[in-house]
Amino acid sequence: MTESIDTFAALQLPPFLLSALTDVGYETPSPIQAACIPHFLAGHDLIGEAQTGTGKTAAFALPLLARLDLAVKMPQALVLTPTRELAIQVAEAFQKYAHHMPGFHVLPLYGGQSMVIQLRALSRGAHVIVGTPGRIMDHLERKSLVLDKLQTLVLDEADEMLRMGFIDDVEWILEHTPAEHQTALFSATMPEPIRRIAQRYQKNPQQVKIRSATTTVAAIHQRYWQVRGADKLDALTRMLEVEQDFDAALIFVRTKTATVDLADKLGARGYEAAALNGDMTQGLREQVVERLKSGSLDIVVATDVAARGLDVPRISHVVNYDIPYDTEAYVHRIGRTGRAGRAGNAILFVAPRELRMLKAIEHATRQKIEPMTLPTKSDVADRRVAQFKQQVLDVIKAEKLDFYFDVVRQLEDESEIKPREIAAALAFLAQRERPLQPEGAGWQAEAPAPAPHEERPRREERPVREFGEERQRAAPREERPAFHEDKASRANRDEILSRRRAFSEGNLAKFRIDVGRNQGVTPKDIVGAIANEGNIEGKYIGQIHLFDDYSTVELPSDIPAETLQTLKRTRIRQSPLNIRAVTPGEAEEKSDFKPRPKWGADRPSDERRPGPAKWSGGKTERDGSRPPKAPFKPGDKPKRPYAGEKKFAPKPAAGKSKKY
Ligand code: ADP
Ligand code: MG
Numbered sequence: 001m002t003e004s005i006d007t008f009a010a011l012q013l014p015p016f017l018l019s020a021l022t023d024v025g026y027e028t029p030s031p032i033q034a035a036c037i038p039h040f041l042a043g044h045d046l047i048g049e050a051q052t053g054t055g056k057t058a059a060f061a062l063p064l065l066a067r068l069d070l071a072v073k074m075p076q077a078l079v080l081t082p083t084r085e086l087a088i089q090v091a092e093a094f095q096k097y098a099h100h101m102p103g104f105h106v107l108p109l110y111g112g113q114s115m116v117i118q119l120r121a122l123s124r125g126a127h128v129i130v131g132t133p134g135r136i137m138d139h140l141e142r143k144s145l146v147l148d149k150l151q152t153l154v155l156d157e158a159d160e161m162l163r164m165g166f167i168d169d170v171e172w173i174l175e176h177t178p179a180e181h182q183t184a185l186f187s188a189t190m191p192e193p194i195r196r197i198a199q200r201y202q203k204n205p206q207q208v209k210i211r212s213a214t215t216t217v218a219a220i221h222q223r224y225w226q227v228r229g230a231d232k233l234d235a236l237t238r239m240l241e242v243e244q245d246f247d248a249a250l251i252f253v254r255t256k257t258a259t260v261d262l263a264d265k266l267g268a269r270g271y272e273a274a275a276l277n278g279d280m281t282q283g284l285r286e287q288v289v290e291r292l293k294s295g296s297l298d299i300v301v302a303t304d305v306a307a308r309g310l311d312v313p314r315i316s317h318v319v320n321y322d323i324p325y326d327t328e329a330y331v332h333r334i335g336r337t338g339r340a341g342r343a344g345n346a347i348l349f350v351a352p353r354e355l356r357m358l359k360a361i362e363h364a365t366r367q368k369i370e371p372m373t374l375p376t377k378s379d380v381a382d383r384r385v386a387q388f389k390q391q392v393l394d395v396i397k398a399e400k401l402d403f404y405f406d407v408v409r410q411l412e413d414e415s416e417i418k419p420r421e422i423a424a425a426l427a428f429l430a431q432r433e434r435p436l437q438p439e440g441a442g443w444q445a446e447a448p449a450p451a452p453h454e455e456r457p458r459r460e461e462r463p464v465r466e467f468g469e470e471r472q473r474a475a476p477r478e479e480r481p482a483f484h485e486d487k488a489s490r491a492n493r494d495e496i497l498s499r500r501r502a503f504s505e506g507n508l509a510k511f512r513i514d515v516g517r518n519q520g521v522t523p524k525d526i527v528g529a530i531a532n533e534g535n536i537e538g539k540y541i542g543q544i545h546l547f548d549d550y551s552t553v554e555l556p557s558d559i560p561a562e563t564l565q566t567l568k569r570t571r572i573r574q575s576p577l578n579i580r581a582v583t584p585g586e587a588e589e590k591s592d593f594k595p596r597p598k599w600g601a602d603r604p605s606d607e608r609r610p611g612p613a614k615w616s617g618g619k620t621e622r623d624g625s626r627p628p629k630a631p632f633k634p635g636d637k638p639k640r641p642y643a644g645e646k647k648f649a650p651k652p653a654a655g656k657s658k659k660y
Pocket of ligand 2: 056
């Protein structure tokens with residue numbers, strides 16, 4: 001059904017959007033886009049079910065923009081997203097696609113941002129609002145957000161909103177929007193509560209589901225690398241260098257622009273690489289394929305469309321540099337290798353948010369895709385040394401060396417140097433162009449591997465530097481340690497160390513973990529996870545503060561390094577804790593002591609006193625992003641409900657607007 005739609009033009013999108021799409025380099029609509037856009041343009045209600053990373057944003061943003069009346073400077077569309085990051089991301093996408101729509105305004109509204117700023121922006125007028133449920137409720141209650149002109153309401157990542165306990169808020173919003181509007185719901189899965197919402201608030205919704213057909217891909221060795229720490233280009237070149245049976249590679253990216261960019265960058269790093277995309281003439285494309293066949297090219301960077309049906313037996317590797325939109329595309333892509341009875345290799349780069357797609361691919365192909373680690377600096381050095389040795393052996397075997405033999409003998413006699421020394425100097429000269437020990441930036445080791453199938457993006461990746469190894473290798477006399485700790489990180493570490501020393505036994509230090517209210521955690525969860533996984537008795541766990549995207553917890557300052565290592569990998573609600581000591585001066589330290597602004601960002605809402613592991617109530621306070629459902633009674637557990645948990649709190653009464 002969707003196969004026939006190959007261009008955005010065929011979807012009847014207006015020219016100003018088509019030119020924006022050319023700017024961003026989208027070549028063809030993704031399956032969910034091809035299927036949803038026509039329904040959307042026709043004004044139907046819609047349910048779009050597809051994995052993360054399949055292009056759902058454009059599936060609603062493009063038709064929304066196409067139908068917008070710029071002259072009406074009031075919200076004509078409201079998009080609800082589960083997190084502030086997504087709200088910003090979606091708003092940015094709108095901005096990008098509306099590049100040729102002068103006067104267009106999109107406004108993200110989320111908890112944690114100053115209310116004053118948002119009210120001011122709202123009074124200036126916006127065509128599209130993208131927001132998190134809590135903050136949207138707030139604005140509807142205060143009537144700062146008026147939806148009289150609303151045409152379309154989009155629930156983006158509905159299942160995520162359910163998982164995070166926002167579903168009642170979403171329903172409240174649905175109840176408080178004008179009856180006549182189009183409602184589109186996007187979700188990676190369709191759990192029962194979401195289905196119920198669809199039934200209740202949608203009229204004959206068109207259902208679009210991007211299915212994953214099952215196929216077999218036998219002779220291909222499939223691996224994936226979870227993108228973290230190092231950058232993708234760096235990872236790619238490292239991998240290509242150490243792959244044993246490398247002959248030629250076909251690398252898939254999403255956009256035409258990316259084909260050219262990546263091919264250029266690989267070219268600059270010494271690879272024979274070229275782009276293959278739909279903008280190139282048939283003649284040019286054929287030329288590229290011919291050059292790949294004949295061996296004058298080793299790498300082709302292509303989009304799906306351009307590489308369709310490509311048959312070059314020497315392709316030993318297919319690299320999914322950008323993850324495909326669906327499992328079928330994956331199967332097509334990797335089918336470009338392992339041809340004519342040869343062995344094939346497929347490597348997939350997966351960002352944390354794309355792990356669901358990885359699972360879908362494994363499911364569809366009924367095969368496990370093995371995780372792979374990034375080759376280290378010493379892996380690459382080993383490989384280069386092995387190649388170098390082979391070259392030397394080849395030369396000895398194949399070349400006439402009499403003249404050179406004499407040169408070496410002269411050197412030996414004149415300077416009384418041993419042949420081995422001469423050989424070492426010659427090896428040094430020979431490797432200058434391409435050092436046997438790779439140098440330069442970007443040689444960090446990977447951050448510790450999270451368990452596969454982790455679903456949440458990790459915040460702020462901190463690549464760990466590589467110690468040791470290279471120091472043992474023969475190095476020039478003026479030995480410089482390969483690892484240079486920069487001043488800042490040393491100061492940082494010293495600070496942490498002295499801080500640790502300052503605490504005598506039994507004292508507590510503050511640690512930060514990368515899960516917070518947005519992940520739906522409660523202090524109880526945190527105590528439970530730390531007590532179980534870290535084997536720390538509850539009574540040694542001190543105060544816990546929850547923030548939107550992270551939390552702080554007090555633990556014994558002399559906590560062993562191995563325990564911290566374990567806790568780093570420990571997960572709560574799918575998210576790794578990534579625990580680390582809080583250094584003095586970090587934001588959360590301050591926000592604990594600052595007088596709390598009424599509408600401040602990221603305020604702690606729950607805390608826990610040191611004491612028995614049992615959660616004993618503690619202070620409850622309003623969360624900057626969501627109004628309370630009802631005043632808490634003393635002893636009530638302040639908690640955010642999550643999927644599967646029953647919730648009885650009444651909805652806040654409409655119209656009871658709060659002062660700020
Ligand atoms: P989802 O909402 O399904 O998780 P997104 O809308 O965030 O997916 O899109 C994922 C990525 O794919 C984004 O980087 C986006 O720019 C890109 N993308 C979306 N549609 C296309 C397309 N038709 N061609 C190329 N890239 C696309
Ligand atoms: Mg999305």
